[in-house]
Amino acid sequence: MEKLDRRTTLKLMGMGAALLAAGSRAFAQQTPTADQLVKGKNPKLIVLSQRPVVLETPYDLLVSQPERTSKEILFIRNNVDLPGYNTVEGASLDGWKVEVTGLVDKPFTFEAKELLALPQSEVTMVLQCSGNGRTLYNPRPSGNPWKRGGMGNVTFRGVKLKTLLESKGVKLSEKALYITAHASRQGGAPEFVRSVPIHALENALLALSMNGEPLPAVHGGPVRLVFPGYFGVNNVKWVEKIEFAEAENTTAEQMPRYRVPVIPNTHLPFLPQEPGSRYPYSFTNSRPNWLVNVNSFIFAPLEGQTVEGPYVRVEGVAFNDGIVPIVSVEVSTNGGRTWQKAELATQGKTFSWVRWRATLYLRPGSHEVMARAWDAAGRSQPLDGNLAWNERGYEWNGVMGVKFTVA
C-alpha cells in the first residue's frame, strides 16, 4: 500500500465522511422516521408505509401505557393521504360538512360545528387494525407486516349518530340494513368507503375528540365516525358522507379487501383455508372484518425477559366486540394442560380492553406462559392462530405465548 501524505489522507477522510453523510441523508429520505412523517408522533414508531402513512407501535411502547394509548404512540393505518393532515394536532371544524343520505325520510347535510351544541357521549374502545398480528401467520400473507402493535385503547368523545338523527327529526327506513361511511376526497384523495351492519347504529359516534384533546388530524379529525366494537377500518376518518343502505357498498375496501372466508350466516368465525392458497372472495362466501374478535395480550413479562421468582406477576389485556362481557382470562404455564383464571380489573360489557393479572409460583428456569380470553357468548381464541390463515392475513387472535426466565 502506497503511503499518503497527511494532507491527502485528511482530504480523503473528509470526502468519505461527506459521502457517508450524504448516504445517510439519502437513506433518511428513503425511510423517514415516524415523527418526520406525522408531526407529533413518537419517533420510535415503526414505519410500515409512508404514503398513506402506516405506523406500528413497538410492543414495549404499547405495554408502557396499559390504560390508554396516547396520541403520540397510537398506531396509524391510513388508506387515504389527506394533504395537511399528517399531524397529531386537531383539524379545524370550520366549513367541514357531512351529508346524511340514503334510506332516510329527510336527507340532510350538517356542519361539523353543529355537533358542539348537541349532547356529547364518550366511549373508551379498542382500535385495532384487522391486519394486526399478520406476521404471525405462516406463510406470510400480503399486506403491511404488523406484529402485535397495530392496536390501542383510546377514549373518543363526540355526538352519537342516533342523537344527531333525533335532533334533526330524521327517521330511517326499515330497509336500511347497513351504514355506509365515505371519507373526504380533499386534494384528490381516492375514495374510501366502508359499510357496517345497521346494528352498529346503537353505539355509532361522530367523534370530535380523543383522550380529551381535539381528535388528531392524522386519526380522522375533525370528525371520525367510530363504531365501538368494530375493527379499525370501519371507523371512517374525515367522514364527509353517511349513507343508510340496503346492501353493503361495492368498493374494493368492502370487497374483496377486509374480508375473511366463511359459510355465511353460520357461527363458524372463519372457514379454514389451506395456508398459502387463494380464495375467490365474494359477498356470499366471505364476511367483512367487522366485530373485533376475542383476543388477549400478555403485557408482562415480555418475551425473553428475566424476572424475579418464585412469585411472578403475569399481566395483560383482553377484549372482544363489547356485545357481551369477557368472562375470564386464563393462563397456563404447562402448555395448556391446566389453566388458571386471572383477576380481571373490571367486569361487565365494555368496548375498552380489560386489564388482567395473575400471580404464578414458578421455579427458577425457562418458562412459557400462554393466555386466552373467554367471553360470555362462549367465544375464545384458537390455540393455533394459523388455523385462521387467510390470504390477506386478517383477524389473527391465536393464543399468545411468552417465553421468559425466572431468576
Next chain:
Amino acid sequence: MEKLDRRTTLKLMGMGAALLAAGSRAFAQQTPTADQLVKGKNPKLIVLSQRPVVLETPYDLLVSQPERTSKEILFIRNNVDLPGYNTVEGASLDGWKVEVTGLVDKPFTFEAKELLALPQSEVTMVLQCSGNGRTLYNPRPSGNPWKRGGMGNVTFRGVKLKTLLESKGVKLSEKALYITAHASRQGGAPEFVRSVPIHALENALLALSMNGEPLPAVHGGPVRLVFPGYFGVNNVKWVEKIEFAEAENTTAEQMPRYRVPVIPNTHLPFLPQEPGSRYPYSFTNSRPNWLVNVNSFIFAPLEGQTVEGPYVRVEGVAFNDGIVPIVSVEVSTNGGRTWQKAELATQGKTFSWVRWRATLYLRPGSHEVMARAWDAAGRSQPLDGNLAWNERGYEWNGVMGVKFTVA
C-alpha cells in the same frame, strides 16, 4: 254411614275397580308409551308429543350407550307424521323416487333403488335437535320441553349427493347457494322444507342405513338427506325433492322457525336477547339452526350420584360441527377458578361426538364438576347458557355442571 251388605259392597268395589281400570286405559290412551307410538322404541323414552311423534331419550339411557346410540333409544323429533312410518324397521325402497331440480344443468329424477349400485359412504355423526336443552333456559321458551336427551351419535351409510350428481353428469350453476330438501307429502302430510348452505354439499349423504341396519322408517327411511355437522332439523327425512337454489326457502320451518337472532355475517354466534322478550325474526336479522355449536356433556358421574373417592373418574362426550377438531375438554371442580384438560379418546376433525375422561382427586363430600369444550377455531361454550336465551329456546350449549358426592 249406612251399613251395606257384603254383596252390595263387593259390587261397588267391583264397579270402582272397573272405573279405575277404565280410567287407567283412558289415561293410557292419552299418553301412550314410546313403544306404543313407535314400534320398536324403548318404552322408557319420554313422550314429548304424540303426533307428529317427539320422543326424548332419558339421560341415564343416553349415557348407557356412549359410543353409538341404538335405534331403540334414539330421540325422535318429527315434524311430519307419515302414515305407516312409526316404526324402527326399515321402509321399502320400492317405487321411492327423488327429484333433483333447481339450479342444475340437467334436472332429473332418480329411483331410490339406483343408490344401491353407487359407491357407498359412511359417516358417524351427532344428531341433535336444535331444541335440545330448551328446559335449561329461563324463562322457559315455547316448544317441546327437551332436557338433554334430544341427541344421539349414529352411523349413517349411503351415497354422497356429490357422487350421485357426478354419476348423472349433472353440474350446478354458480348461482346455487343453498340446498333445499323437501320431505314426502304422502298421506297428505304438510310440507316440510329446509335449506342449508351450498357448503354442506361437501358431506351431504343420501342415507339408506343407520348403525348397519336399514334406516328406520321413523328416522326418515327409506332415504334421508343428512348433512353431517348440521342440527337435526336440516337432515330431511323421507326426502322426495332436492333443489339447488339461490336463496333460502321461505316456508315457516326455515323462517321464522329454527332460527336465532344475530347480526348477520359476523362471528357473533347469537345476539343476546332480554329473557322473555319477543324478536321480529327476519331473514336479515337471524340465522338458521345450521351448524351444531360446540358442546360437551358429562356422562359420569350423574347428577346426585355418590361415588367412591378419592380418585374419581369424570367422563363424557364433546362435539362441534366437524369443520375443525375439538382441541380440548376441560373440567373444573372449583367453579371455574382452575381448569384441567381431560383426555380425548380421538383427535382430529369428526362429525361424531368425541369421548373424554379425566381423573380427579377429590375429598369426601359434595362436589360440582363442570366441563367445557374448546375447538380449533377458538369456539367454546357460554359459562351461563342463558345468555343465549331466545324465544324458541334453540341451541343451548351452556357449560354443564353435575353435583355429586364423594363417599
